[in-house]
Amino acid sequence: MxxxxxxxxxxxxxxxxxxxxxxxxxxAVRTVELVEAGSLAGARTALADGPVDVVLLDVNLPDGNGLTLAADLRERADRPQVIALTASVLPHERAAAMSAGCDAFLDKPYAAQALVDLLSSHLGR
Known part of the structure; x- marks a missing residue:
């Protein structure tokens, strides 16, 4: 799983x-073990508890920019796939997410099937 x-x-x-x-x-998507964090600090705590396969990452968080987490994850040996989920959809924002280490980008609001398809394509990589 x-x-x-x-x-x-x-x-x-x-x-x-x-x-x-x-x-x-x-x-594969329906049976994932989903861990949730409401902040960068919570995400770092969850990642310290063990590796994950995929991170669904909001970019604008109350304690900072999610792209800093994406950049940190890029350096890990057990690097998960990172999918940015954000309403920040301008071309330079998308480019910044990909440069920070995101593997994919999904604009909010998104269709449910778009999330399922994108997650499915990144599981098991």
Missing amino acids: SKVLLVEDEELNRVLVRAILARASDD
Whole structure:
């Protein structure tokens, strides 16, 4: 079973992701172990507890920019795939996310199937 870390400060968005994953038609996505963090500090604590396969990363967090976490993860031997989930969709913002170490970018608001498809393509890499 794959482990996914969702880093998202908005509770409603976390509820939405949980619901999308629970209803996914893709077995690999539906059965992921989902760990949640509402801040960068929470994400770092979750990552210290053990490796994850994929990080679903909000860029704008209350205690900093999620791209700093993406850059830190790029240096890890057990580097997870990082998918930025953000409403920051300007071309330079997308480029900054990819430069920081994100493997993919999904604009908010996103369709449920788009999240499932993107997550599915990054599990097991």
